[in-house]
Amino acid sequence: MTYCPACGHALGTSRFCIQCGRPVDDVGVPEHRRTDTAERPAVRPEPVSPVEPVEAPAATTYAARFPLYADEVTETTVETPAPRAESARSASPSRRRPGWPLLALVGLVVAAVIAVGLWRLGATDDTSTAGSGGSGTSTAGGEEPGEPVAPPEDPVELAASSRAEAPATAPPNLDVHGARVRYVAANMLDGTPSTAWRMTGDGTGRTLRFSLPGDVVVTSVGLINGYAKLDRDGGRVISWYERNRRVLSVRWTFDDGSTVDQTLKRTRAMQSLEVGPVRTGSVRLTLLEVSAPAARNGRNYTPISEVSLVGG
Structure with missing residues (x-):
């Protein structure tokens, strides 16, 4: 029989002493191993000596027991590829450095491109604007780029001695008094504002041509940009300038290719524009913009009463 070492009471099958409550597991534990708590001291592992490193065994190459083919070499040779880093390093600088x-x-x-740009900049023609009764942009000049043309000493009106050609002409009509009226291109050069050339509809984009009396120097151009005629009917005045379309802007072109654009005002008077002077044998007049006819009693025609060509 086993007795409790604390109180000496006989122990039974219980896990604790029924007399003092001491755990039966503490029976037989040496006194020097006992603690004042229910926990046991941690077990410390025994020190282990370091393991000596072991060298890896050398690789062994085994020859085949027998050749697979009759002409196969039975000896095995292992070749180590040569390092490529040094050769790639030595070849790369020549590819990177031009x-x-x-x-x-x-x-x-680069120097050639700059030189060409400077030459073109210096060769650009100058532009000038001038006029009376209208505004314009001029690129007219001499016979060669940059070569000036001397103006005539006594410029005169050249329209009367010139010839006009029109792209289209409206058919004749009767005025308020029953008189027959023609609208041919020559009416623009007769010096009479009450006559006119006109074409049916909108004349935008159409070009008229004026042949001068020879190779002359032109200093001024101009036109009356509508039908300037006034009629009286029963005590009232009819202005055909207001009823018909009006030319709002034009472009004058000369034989050397130079051009002058002119913006026109709403007036029955001649609107002139100084040009050049430019040497030419003909002048082309392009209608850039044309107005709509009057909203009341409007006439769907594009007219020009007079053209002025001054030079000598």
Whole structure:
């Protein structure tokens, strides 16, 4: 029989002493191993000596027991590839670094482009604007770019001695008094504002041509940009300038290719524009913009009463 070491009471099958409550598991534990708590001291592992490193065994190459084919070599040879890092390192600088001849060629190309740009900038023709009764932009000049043309000493009106050609002409009509009226191109050069050339509809984009009496120097151009005629009917005045369409802007073109644009006002008077002077044998007049006819009693015609060509 086992007795409780604390109180000496006989122990039974219970896990604790029924007399003092001491755990039966504490029976037989040496006194020097006992603690004042229910926990046991941690077990410390025994020190282990370091393990000596072991060298890996050398690789062993085994020859095949027998050749697979009759002409196969039975000996096995292992080749180690040569390092490529050094060769790639030595070849890369030549690919990254361009040679000085290429740099020199690029410099020559850049210099040539700059020189061409400066030459074109210096060769640009000057533009000028001038006029009375209208505004315009002029590119008219001499016979060669940059070469001036001397103006005539006594410029005169050249329209009467010139010839006009029109792209279209409206058919004749009767005025308020029953008189027959024609609208031919020659009416623009007769010096009479009450006559006119006219065409049916909108004349925008159409071009008239005036042949001068020879190779002359022109200093001024102009036109009356509508039908300037006034009629009286039963005590009332009819203004055909207001009822018909009006030319709002034109472009004058000369034989050397130079041009002058002119913006026109709403007036029955002649609107002139100074040009050049420019040497030419003909002048082309292009209608850039034309107004709509009057909203009340409007006439769907594009007319020009007079054209002025001054030079000598």
